[in-house]
Amino acid sequence: xxxxxxxxxxxxxxxxxxxxxxxxxxxxxxxxxxSKRRTKKAVLLYGPPGxxxxxxxxAAANEFGFTVIEMNASDTRSEKAINAVAGPATxxxxxxxxxxxxxxxxxxxxxxxxxxxxxxxxxxxxxIKIVENARIPVIMAANDPDIDKLRPLKKVCALIRFxxxxxxxxxxxxxxxxxxxxxxxxxxxxxxxxQNSRGDVRSAINDLQSLAEATKTLTLxxxxxxxxxxxxxxxxxxxxxxxSVKSLAEASKLLSWSSVDYDELLMSVGDNLPLxxxxxxxxxxxxxxxxxxxxxxxxxxxxxxxxxxxxFNCLVLAAAxxxxxxxxxKLISPPIRIITLFWTKGKRTMLEGICGKIGVRCHxxxxxxKQDFVPFLKMLLADQKSSDxxxxxxxxxxxxxxxxxxxxx
Amino acid sequence: MTVLNKKAFRLPRLEKEKFxxxxxxxLNYDRASGMYGVVNCNNIExxxxxxxxxxxxxxxxxxxxxxxxxxxxxxxxxxxYELCENRNLPFSCICGKCxxxxxxxxE
Numbered sequence: 001x002x003x004x005x006x007x008x009x010x011x012x013x014x015x016x017x018x019x020x021x022x023x024x025x026x027x028x029x030x031x032x033x034x035s036k037r038r039t040k041k042a043v044l045l046y047g048p049p050g051x052x053x054x055x056x057x058x059a060a061a062n063e064f065g066f067t068v069i070e071m072n073a074s075d076t077r078s079e080k081a082i083n084a085v086a087g088p089a090t091x092x093x094x095x096x097x098x099x100x101x102x103x104x105x106x107x108x109x110x111x112x113x114x115x116x117x118x119x120x121x122x123x124x125x126x127x128i129k130i131v132e133n134a135r136i137p138v139i140m141a142a143n144d145p146d147i148d149k150l151r152p153l154k155k156v157c158a159l160i161r162f163x164x165x166x167x168x169x170x171x172x173x174x175x176x177x178x179x180x181x182x183x184x185x186x187x188x189x190x191x192x193x194x195q196n197s198r199g200d201v202r203s204a205i206n207d208l209q210s211l212a213e214a215t216k217t218l219t220l221x222x223x224x225x226x227x228x229x230x231x232x233x234x235x236x237x238x239x240x241x242x243x244s245v246k247s248l249a250e251a252s253k254l255l256s257w258s259s260v261d262y263d264e265l266l267m268s269v270g271d272n273l274p275l276x277x278x279x280x281x282x283x284x285x286x287x288x289x290x291x292x293x294x295x296x297x298x299x300x301x302x303x304x305x306x307x308x309x310x311x312f313n314c315l316v317l318a319a320a321x322x323x324x325x326x327x328x329x330k331l332i333s334p335p336i337r338i339i340t341l342f343w344t345k346g347k348r349t350m351l352e353g354i355c356g357k358i359g360v361r362c363h364x365x366x367x368x369x370k371q372d373f374v375p376f377l378k379m380l381l382a383d384q385k386s387s388d389x390x391x392x393x394x395x396x397x398x399x400x401x402x403x404x405x406x407x408x409x
Numbered sequence: 410m411t412v413l414n415k416k417a418f419r420l421p422r423l424e425k426e427k428f429x430x431x432x433x434x435x436l437n438y439d440r441a442s443g444m445y446g447v448v449n450c451n452n453i454e455x456x457x458x459x460x461x462x463x464x465x466x467x468x469x470x471x472x473x474x475x476x477x478x479x480x481x482x483x484x485x486x487x488x489x490y491e492l493c494e495n496r497n498l499p500f501s502c503i504c505g506k507c508x509x510x511x512x513x514x515x516e
Contacts, residue, residue: 023476023501024450161451164494168487168503169476175511199494240454328467330458 007209008202011177016059019052020173020201021165026056028160033060033137040158042131042138044112046145047162050200053141057108065103066137072110079122086130086138106137113142113150124149131156146234164199167191173201174208178218183208185218192223235260239268239331243276246323251316262311266294267335269318275329282322289318350402357393378403410468412483413460415499417444420463430459447471447499457498471499477507 013019016026025045032043045053061068071085086107107130115123131138131153145154171187171194178185185208193211197204207226212218233241238258245251258265270290277283293314300307341348351370358369358377380389381404390400417439423431432438434456435449447456461469472481482504484490484497 021501024499028449159451163450163498163500166493166495166500166502167489168505168508172477172503172508195489195492236454328458328461330462 006206007177007181007213008205011180011205013055013059014062016056016063019056019059021169022047022052022056022162025160025162029056029060029139032158032160033064038137038158040156041134042140042157043160044145044150044154044157045139045141045160045162046143048164048199049143050197050202050204051162051165052201053162054108054110057106057139057141061106066106067104068106068108070108070110079126082123082126082130086127104136106139107134109138109140111142112140112153113144113147115149124153128152128156144234165201166199167194170194170197170199170201170204174204177205177208178212181212181216183212183216183218185212186220188220189218189223192220193226196223196226233258233260235264235268236331236333238265239272239333242269242319243272243331244326244328245319248316248320251319252312255312255315262297262300264335264338265315266290266297267337268333269315271332271336272329273318275332277321277325279322279325282325286318286321289314289321293318347402350399351406354395354399354403357395361393374403378406410470410485411464411466412470412472414481415447415471415474417442417446419443420445420460423463427459427463431456431463434459450499453498470497473500473502473504475504475507476501477503477512480504 016030019026025047029043029045032038045056047053058068060066069085071082086109109127112124112127115127127140140153140157142150145159171190174185174190174193177183178190189211190208193204193207196207208218211222211226233254238254238260241254242251245254270287273283273286273290277286293311296307296311296314300311351374352366355366355369355374358364358373359366362369362373364373377389377393381400395403420431428438431445434452435447436456437446437448438444439446447453457469461467470484473484473487474481484493486505487493487496487502488505490496
């Protein structure tokens with residue numbers, strides 16, 4: 001084995017059983033791969049980095065004899081590029097199945113949540129088309145499946161979630177590596193590395209290599225230099241932990257780790273506070289802190305980021321009004337305001353269109369048309385004295401229906 | 410604290426809506442034995458919340474299966490309980506005894 005390889009590569013599992021953790025996800029993927037009549041032609045593996053998504057695909061391909069055709073974040077993944085690589089690969093039986101031991105191809109698109117920007121234009125649409133016409137298994141991996149652009153992709157995929165790998169499993173794997181590399185490691189030092197990795201196996205192995213490769217020994221003192229892995233957590237996880245914190249310090253640490261949008265967090269906390277605090281006194285106190293946080297968010301705007309600590313402080317205080325009274329509850333997420341905007345988007349677009357037509361004819365802005373013209377137009381429509389007006393404004397029948405049925409502008 | 414065996418556990422009789430919700434969230438119901446089991450962990454946090462509500466116990470935990478010895482054990486036995494990213498959830502793990510004895514190394 002090449003001595004110069006990174007340990008992550010050197011000890012990358014070649015068998016499914018050797019992949020550490022996520023037994024349930026492994027079983028689900030194997031079931032999908034073995035299934036002859038798949039309900040979904042593609043599978044999307046998602047979870048935090050370093051938990052074994054890519055490793056599992058390579059190990060499974062190795063064990064089943066598939067050839068992996070991979071496109072990852074380092075490739076351009078525009079519609080043209082995807083069609084050029086993945087199109088032929090998914091629609092024809094590989095020629096090498098006749099000449100080699102390969103049992104066919106698997107298309108693997110790694111980090112699909114990274115498809116973005118002008119370079120990758122049309123990428124997601126191209127993938128969906130390929131999945132629909134694919135004759136071979138299509139597997140995708142992503143860290144964050146909740147981003148908007150992946151929503152259409154999720155509809156055509158079976159989803160398999162990967163969890164952070166547990167500390168005992170990481171320790172046991174580090175012990176195996178130490179044994180093979182003849183590293184004398186203190187158990188407590190391995191414990192520290194595993195705890196520090198926060199479920200990321202790749203980072204744990206990298207930490208072990210950086211600390212022990214040269215000296216072939218590892219003590220707890222050596223791990224002092226390790227800094228805690230910063231790990232992004234999503235809105236659901238943030239809210240779940242935020243409402244169950246036992247202390248101010250815990251809430252503060254949690255918010256510093258969270259990767260969620262501050263405005264979205266603020267709205268979600270506001271939606272969920274009545275479910276968290278049943279005592280009106282505590283609820284009032286929490287809302288008071290939340291209003292202060294909102295005030296600081298307003299002052300921060302897009303440039304005064306030095307005020308962010310005050311925003312966090314107020315949010316932390318809202319979470320810790322009465323820590324002992326916590327009872328798990330069904331979270332409201334995403335925020336009600338965002339859901340409402342989503343559901344009313346069609347109506348708002350229709351109204352904007354009508355206001356635009358009024359604006360052109362009457363030489364007023366859309367806002368003025370909405371405020372001063374639409375209510376009267378609605379009344380005229382109700383009186384059915386407005387056929388000339390409808391043709392003058394060039395309103396379509398569906399726009400007239402919309403105005404007549406609209407409760408308030 | 411209520412500890413459930415992830416492969417098979419009983420629940421009180423449920424309303425249709427709650428039963429459908431549990432099935433959607435990843436539970437399976439074996440009609441012959443009348444037992445439920447966790448088959449899909451994609452929505453595990455929501456599933457735990459729903460089960461907590463049904464059982465009226467907000468301190469719900471699932472047994473863990475040791476990958477080394479196959480023993481089922483509760484999560485709170487583990488010395489890393491407080492640090493665990495997915496404590497109490499029904500995933501496989503290694504029990505404290507096997508980890509100390511280095512059983513995984515011998516395989």
